Amino acid sequence: MLIAVHPHRWLADLSTQQEVVVEAAARFRRATADTRHPRVGHAERHLNAAQLVLVRVAGEPSYLGYVPLFACWNALIALLVGLAGAALGAAPGWTLAAAVAAVVVSYKPYQWLAYLWVVLLSMFRIARATRDRPPVELPPEPDGPRAVAEQTVELLLGARSTLARLGIETLDRHRLRAVARRPAVFHWLWTRDRTLEALSLADRHLCQAADAITVWLTPDEEDE
Amino acid sequence: MSTPLSRKEVRARLVACSVRIRRATARAQIRDWEDGGADHVLIARLDLIADELSGAARVYGPVASTRRAKVSRSVTIGAWAAAGAAVLWVAGPPGDPVTLALFVAGTGAFGLLFNYALWAVRGLGTVRALAEESVPMTEDVLADLRTELDDLEERLPADRADLVLRALEGAELWRGAALEHLRFGMPPGQV
Numbered sequence: 227m228l229i230a231v232h233p234h235r236w237l238a239d240l241s242t243q244q245e246v247v248v249e250a251a252a253r254f255r256r257a258t259a260d261t262r263h264p265r266v267g268h269a270e271r272h273l274n275a276a277q278l279v280l281v282r283v284a285g286e287p288s289y290l291g292y293v294p295l296f297a298c299w300n301a302l303i304a305l306l307v308g309l310a311g312a313a314l315g316a317a318p319g320w321t322l323a324a325a326v327a328a329v330v331v332s333y334k335p336y337q338w339l340a341y342l343w344v345v346l347l348s349m350f351r352i353a354r355a356t357r358d359r360p361p362v363e364l365p366p367e368p369d370g371p372r373a374v375a376e377q378t379v380e381l382l383l384g385a386r387s388t389l390a391r392l393g394i395e396t397l398d399r400h401r402l403r404a405v406a407r408r409p410a411v412f413h414w415l416w417t418r419d420r421t422l423e424a425l426s427l428a429d430r431h432l433c434q435a436a437d438a439i440t441v442w443l444t445p446d447e448e449d450e
Numbered sequence: 451m452s453t454p455l456s457r458k459e460v461r462a463r464l465v466a467c468s469v470r471i472r473r474a475t476a477r478a479q480i481r482d483w484e485d486g487g488a489d490h491v492l493i494a495r496l497d498l499i500a501d502e503l504s505g506a507a508r509v510y511g512p513v514a515s516t517r518r519a520k521v522s523r524s525v526t527i528g529a530w531a532a533a534g535a536a537v538l539w540v541a542g543p544p545g546d547p548v549t550l551a552l553f554v555a556g557t558g559a560f561g562l563l564f565n566y567a568l569w570a571v572r573g574l575g576t577v578r579a580l581a582e583e584s585v586p587m588t589e590d591v592l593a594d595l596r597t598e599l600d601d602l603e604e605r606l607p608a609d610r611a612d613l614v615l616r617a618l619e620g621a622e623l624w625r626g627a628a629l630e631h632l633r634f635g636m637p638p639g640q641v
Contacts, residue, residue: 293565297558308550318550325550383490390487405581407484413476414580418573426479429487430497437494 230287230421236392237284237355243385243392244280244352245362247432250381251277253367254439257374265442269435276431279424282341285348286420292340299336300329375439382436386429393425455605457510460614464507467598471500474591491635495628496588499595499621506617509610525568530561592629596622 232240251273258266287295304325311321368377397406400419405411415422455463475496482489534557586594599618606614 293562297555297562301555301558304550304554308548311550321550322553325554329554383487386490387487390483390485393483402577405577407480408581409473409477409480409585410580410583411577412480413473413585414576416472416476426476429479429483430475430493433490433494434497436490440491 232284232351232421234355236395237351238359239388240280240284240392241352241356241359242362243388244277246364246381246385247273247280248277249362249364250378250385253374254378257371261371263442265438269438269442272431272435272438276428276435279428279431282344282348283421283424283428284351285344285346286424287344292420295340295343296336299332299339303328303332372443375443379436379439379443382432382439386432386436389425389429389432393422393429396421396425452601452605454607455602457607457609460602460606461507461510463598463602464503464510467595468500468503468507470591471496471503471595473585474588475500477585478588489635491631492588492628495624495631498624499628502617502621502624506614506621509613509617529564530557533557533560533564589629589632592625592632595625599625 251270254273255270258270307325307328308321311318311324316324364381365377368374397403397412400406400415400422402411402415406415412422416426417423475493478489478492478496482493534553537553537557599622603615603618
């Protein structure tokens with residue numbers, strides 16, 4: 227299937243967590259703007275990565291979905307080169323060679339366009355699913371970097387528990403649901419099912435960010 | 451003195467270590483998801499170890515180019531090329547853009563079907579095998595990793611060894627932190 231289908235509530239919950247993570251990351255960045263610490267930098271990198279992944283979760287096609295997308299792109303490129311060859315009056319052999327070369331060279335632009343398509347589709351679906359939803363309410367921002375950092379960890383862990391539920395729901399809807407929760411199969415699905423891959427990756431980024439902030443907050447115990 | 455390994459051997463062993471840790475991470479993550487996302491620390495530390503290991507492997511070349519991926523890609527491209535060559539042999543080169551588009555779409559459709567068939571045959575077999583496979587306990591994976599890292603540190607090639615050593619030290623540090631969390635941070639045997 228070209229596009230993976232998700233229930234409305236799943237999309238709405240996902241969007242709430244996107245907003246929570248974006249706001250938590252913004253608060254953490256503001257509060258630690260003057261802090262130079264490797265764990266703070268590490269947390270920020272993973273918060274940014276988590277945001278980037280969460281933006282595209284809802285638009286990810288299934289694993290096999292990328293194949294027809296790639297085939298359509300190649301056919302389009304070949305058609306354009308063919309039209310150009312016919313307009314210029316080039317020999318068919320040369321036109322064919324140029325089409326093959328254009329298909330090879332256009333792989334990188336294809337990757338960018340596919341990424342853009344996934345993000346736009348994700349944003350469209352999220353916007354449609356959250357049309358009637360009230361804005362997400364977050365606790366007020368506390369004073370001082372440590373208090374903000376503690377609140378960031380709380381918000382991230384809250385977001386994680388929702389992502390965990392969404393992940394389990396995705397696994398339960400999966401066509402391999404009978405075995406999808408077994409660790410070896412789940413790991414295999416990371417590289418096959420784009421929605422699960424993105425959910426799992428975003429969750430791991432949040433884990434790393436929360437752990438890095440916790441380590442920073444308790445330097446005597448674990449900071450190296 | 452142990453025999454130094456080649457860059458390729460080091461990369462392969464680091465990739466294998468990284469995959470074992472990623473599988474342990476998958477185990478920790480699925481258990482954690484089932485528990486409602488209560489323990490992020492183990493996942494974070496296992497993920498850090500795997501990041502360090504794949505970072506170290508990348509010093510000696512791209513880690514995605516494993517033999518299996520190369521074979522799979524070559525077989526698929528070979529099928530597309532063979533289909534294209536067969537059509538060209540029978541019908542000659544396409545003379546106009548419409549025929550060219552049909553030619554590309556036809557060979558593309560064949561490649562697509564071939565890809566799906568290959569995925570179905572290989573994927574279903576893989577899933578069946580994986581479903582029966584048990585991922586070792588995380589403590590055992592981490593203990594084995596220690597042995598592997600010690601051996602690798604002794605047998606690294608001189609070329610860019612400092613970069614790899616730094617990553618291996620990072621992996622060792624987080625291996626200790628993950629073990630510590632496993633032993634003292636949560637009930638034993640849960641993960």
